[in-house]
Amino acid sequence: MRGLPLRRLVTLATLAAVGTATLGATAACGEDSGAGAASGPVTLRLGYFPNITHAPAVVGVEKGIFAEKLGGDVELDTKTFNAGPAAIEAVFSGALDATYIGPNPTVNAFSKSKGEAVRVVSGAASGGVALVVKPGITSVEQLRGKKIATPQLGNTQDVALRYWLKEKGLETTKEGGGDVKVVPQENAQTVETFGSGAIDGAWVPEPFVSRLVNAGGKVLVDERDLWPDKKFVITNLLVSTKFLKAHPDVVKRLVEGQVAANEFVNTKPDEAQQAVSDHIGKITGKPLDLKLIKQAWPTLEFTNDPIPASLKAGLDHAVAVGLTQPVDLNGLYDLKYLNEVLKTQGKAEVSLP
16 A cells, blocks of 8 residues: 555546525624624525535434524524535525535635635544455455546545545546546446446445445455544535624634534444434435435544644645646635634644644
8 A cells, every 4th residue: 555645636627606596694794893793693504415524413403402503683594415516606605604525625615716715624534445346346446447436536535546546657637548548427326237247346435335235246455544643634614704804703602512512422322323313314305215325324433633744745636636626725724713612622732743
């Protein structure tokens, strides 16, 4: 295994457009509000994905942890998304104040707004990604001529795969050519194409890693093994800079909720797993199989540390493989409130590299 960490992606894909429908009454967000506390009720519009890698958000909503920490003067308005670009566009349009999101759209949002629109205020989760292949494939050299799926051209897992292959001496092209044929497709489709034999493997996040394993695949690469201390950001908590300036007190309480949600997830895993299953069922109409959640759970670490070094490394590697231009990430992180909350609880504070 190589010594250098696998670095994650910054995609070139254009952020997908979403509707900018007006959402309920919200508190005034004037920039001249002094200390930032509102004189009346505030609405916090919070986004997240209904999946395992967003478990702290799912559990925080389902168990009422966010509502408790935010208090009676803050109304929590939650919105769910299936993809990072849509959530970021909602932040840009003013329809969302904060969202749980992955490293790729985080960097895209910061870059697109020239460092103005968003700030990372906490981590949420690390890990939960792997390369699953047909059982007959036992080495990287055996991937030559094979078809390997990723969730989207230029997305986090897509670049992770391409860079890892490049390190091993195998070339890929954006058009699906080269030594290994990379086939971008939606994760749900990947489960079907893997089962039918149309692809030979996939570099995907949970719960699709577990689904592919259950379909007869085996893990060839656990991405945790490619990072220092087996840690890399998969989900962090992002807030609108405008909302942060207008309502710093609300953001601090949101961070308190995040820390409390992770405490629940880590100390009561059985209850947390059931909450994830139940909550996803409420959103999609079908609870996520509890056995699948339990199978995938150990591959994830739920941490308040946003692991900034891994995000920076991902940007560097995206540049190295020619999929993006360099981005100055100075100012992306605002961990003031996270460290205040952690210090109050006697926990180790998070520092920037």
